[in-house]
Amino acid sequence: MTGTETPSRTVFVDVDGTILEHGSVIAPSTIAAIRAARANGHLVYLCTGRAEGDIHPTVRAIGFDGAITNGGAFATIGTDLVVSHTMSRPDLDRLVAYFVAHGIHYFLQAHDHIYASPGVFAMMNEFVRLRAERRAEDLRHLGHGDTADLLDAVMTDAAERYSPLDEADLDEIAKAVFVSEASDTVSRAQEDLGDRFHVIPGSMPLPGGSNGEIGPLGVNKGAAIVEVLGHLGRSAEEAVGIGDSWNDVEMFEVCGVSVAMGNADPELQAKADRVTTGVLDDGVWNAFVALGLI
Template identity: 30%
Template structure:
């Protein structure tokens, strides 16, 4: 019987440009043909997962950091915010001049100046009209194209996570406001800056979602591998038999891993999958 393999996306399946290296694509297809099965396990909401990733032989999706799950196209669960609490949270962020986007299966809904802030972050010291500046903007175009800026289209009853891009107050101010009532996490996207982060539902994470998947498909923890790179993958490693940290992973995750592989662009996923039967 093949293994069950959980894949984080950013920094793991996808490189820093948001693309899946050819080595990973080929290795996943070959492993699937040998009987192994793959599940995405990502902080991204479903609307944020690219067609390139979805074209892989994926048996299921854990999204929104554990807030959403589907297996073979069937939605197993979808946890969402209380709309009143969400609107209160938005008022807090806007009062502190913090940009954000609401993550929903219907799309990613951006605050008024989020697009402008993301372009500024990408450019850094580069002039927008320079060739280097244009390349940096092109690298995030896929994400900018996902953003919906018409707030009248938001369904506040269907939001499963909130991500904030913050350069106004220390991260700790936001953490203190919401930790305990919600699941707080520093952003795993370095370009967003150290004071940015995510707000998710309490007691919902990658571990809880994996446990639900394994119960549903009647497989054991010992049958599972997981690939990750960020500290939000620490709980994912707790839910599987073997946790594999990418070569570009955070030091804390490497310390918790059963094995450390190469980076995404060096063929880290392919290196491990080649060792399966």
């Protein structure tokens, strides 16, 4: 089926766990699906919790019509920034004070950069090692044999992606990501900060503890999609949202058709209209085919 046989649709695609698996592995069919859908006249936007500056170059190289980033805090149409919702300084000061008081390590995200609190990398060493191992498994799954230097590559990538906290412009922060040795930090933060913040579980596969994402109430992927569609003069009914994480819930609620990845939490899958296959098992391709986008 081609784009000339169906009305043009606007598709919003999550990154981690939807396009990417374990940091940088992409199924070739995902690249082909996105490019084919755009060739058929559909608009395809990234819709990610990552900062703009943290989107992997291999993802950018696929080609998109724009991007929603930082979980809905920013959005671009082409290269034009059309949505920008930074955190107020009183809210940010409260959030940082909470992290410090509870011994929680954290990242602060701006539009282009991510800033890491002291000690966060020491806690995440095991996570980085596990991610390198899983990335090697993913590459072997896709038929790549040489994975010997992956740990060094992943460690170097992590060190280059994040800047020290003291370099941050605190008036430009939109979102925080935290990692904690305690297993109940997400639920505690929801209770303690829920009056002003949207607190959700994160997607880092840590060997222990917990992690989560925090942004201002009302700033989420769904709200940003509504804003982007308003700029485009398009309706939410014709929009498609594809994702695998808890920051995709509002995207599912807004888009006319929602698709959960096969690797998503079963509870999240239950909130979607459809479930496709896993991220490395042609999940995006199969979803696009099922929806008549390609």
